Amino acid sequence: MKQHYLFLAVVLFLSLVYMSCKDYSGIYTGYSWQGEAQGVLLSDATQKIETTLTLDKKSKITDAKILFYVKNKKGEWKTRQDTNADVKIDYSITPTAATPQSGTNEYKKGASMFTIKTNDLMSFYSVGVSKDGVIAFAFVEPMTRYMFEMKFDSKFDFNKTIDSLTIGNGGIVPSTRTSGSGSLKPVQWSDLSDKNLFGFYRDSYIYTGRGTFKGLTPTSTIKEFLEKAGVSFVDGKSVAMEPVYGFYANGGWAGNYKAIEQFLTGKDARKYTSLIDWTNQKYAKGINKENFFGLDATSGATKTVQNSSDGISGATVRMSRESTSYQRALVNANIIKESEVVKGRF
Incomplete structure (x- = not known):
């Protein structure tokens, strides 16, 4: 019996020695993709997230790169992080509200001053000033995913406060739905008539806690507000300018993924085996027997892993897909097994 225990002790000791001496250095890549839960193969996917980790000998992450790829109608892969945009403004147009999708009513875009070509509009804003001093502003609101427009002529009182402009009084106009996946899905605008641009979430911090509009x-x-976006005023009058654009708060997809990359750099991959703390019960209850998250309706569970204010692993976007991709990079590094991967909701 003593020999048996001695043998086990030796095996355990050698295992620990092996683990401590194992060289983890290398570059490892992992993926998550749209449709995996429905049986779609990675090779057939039209959206995928790619995580590439560079590890040193002791499994320290020395570099991290995360890319969100979307295949366009031409069959070309483009990343959501591409911040290039082409913006044109027609100052002669008066923006009107879109018709939200509800019941038998289909979504219908309203009149818009803006023509925008870019890969993704998350956290996008743009502003321009005509030669006559007319200001056009577009702001993609994250809760509704609608683009709100504001139009100010040269006689406007710019000392008015942001919360004085609402949907109800026409100060902000929801002209365009940029995505159907907003957490707040308007049925009719009269239900949100008192909302101002920073009022769709319980805390305006998600709009102004970081980035372009920080401090407002x-x-x-x-x-x-306009000065933060790049508009200049001389003697109380706006100065003409060509359209400019940007991505506010965490900086859209590019800013969020950069935040994750910075968060991961320097971490020990053997200790940080997921971007999400799956011991949190509201997340854990959402994982089914096949290790898919967010597919089944479970009491006390959420289908979304997101912290819009403080962030998760550096980011304020929904994180379960990104965590899957990260974990699969760890699988390829022989740090965890595929059976341990929580497959997030894409």
């Missing part, structure tokens, strides 16, 4: 509040002036 709903009681900040329209002038302060």
Whole structure:
């Protein structure tokens, strides 16, 4: 019996020695993709997330790269992180509200001053000033995923506050739905008539806690808001400018993924085996027997892993897909097994 225990002790000791001496250095890539839960193969997917980790000998992450690929109608792969955009403004147009999809009513786009070509509009904003001093502003709101437009002539009182412009009084106009996956899905705009641009979430921090509009509040002036976006004023009058654009808050997809990459760099991959703490019960209850997250309706569970204010692993976007891709890179590094991968909701 003693020999048996001695043998087990030796095996355990050698295993620990092996683990401590194992060289993890290398570059490892993992994927998650749209449709995996329905049996779609990676090779047939039209959307995928690719995580590439560079590890040193002791499994420290020395570099991380995360890319969200979308295949366009031409069959070309484009990344959501591409921040290039082409923006044109027609100042003669008065924006009108889109018709939300509800019941038998189909979505119908409203009139828009903006023509925008870009890979993804998450957290997008744009502003321009005509030669006559007319200001056109577009702002993609994250909760509804609608693009709201504002139009100010040269006589506008720019000392008005942001919260004084609402859907109800026509100060902000939801002209275009940029995505159907918003967490707040309007049925009719009258239900949201009192909402201002920073008022769709319980905390305006998600709009102004970081990035372009950092430090603003709903009681900040329209002038302060426009200046943050790049508009200049001389003697109270706006200065003509060509359209400019950007991605506010965490910086859209590019900013969020960069935040994850920075968060991961320096971490020990053997200790940080997921981007999400799956011991959190509201997440854990959402994992089914096949290790898919968010597919089944379970009491007390959520189908989304997201923290819009403080972020998760550096990002404020939904994170279960990204975590899957990260974990699969760890599988290829022989740090975890495929059976341990939680397959997120794509």
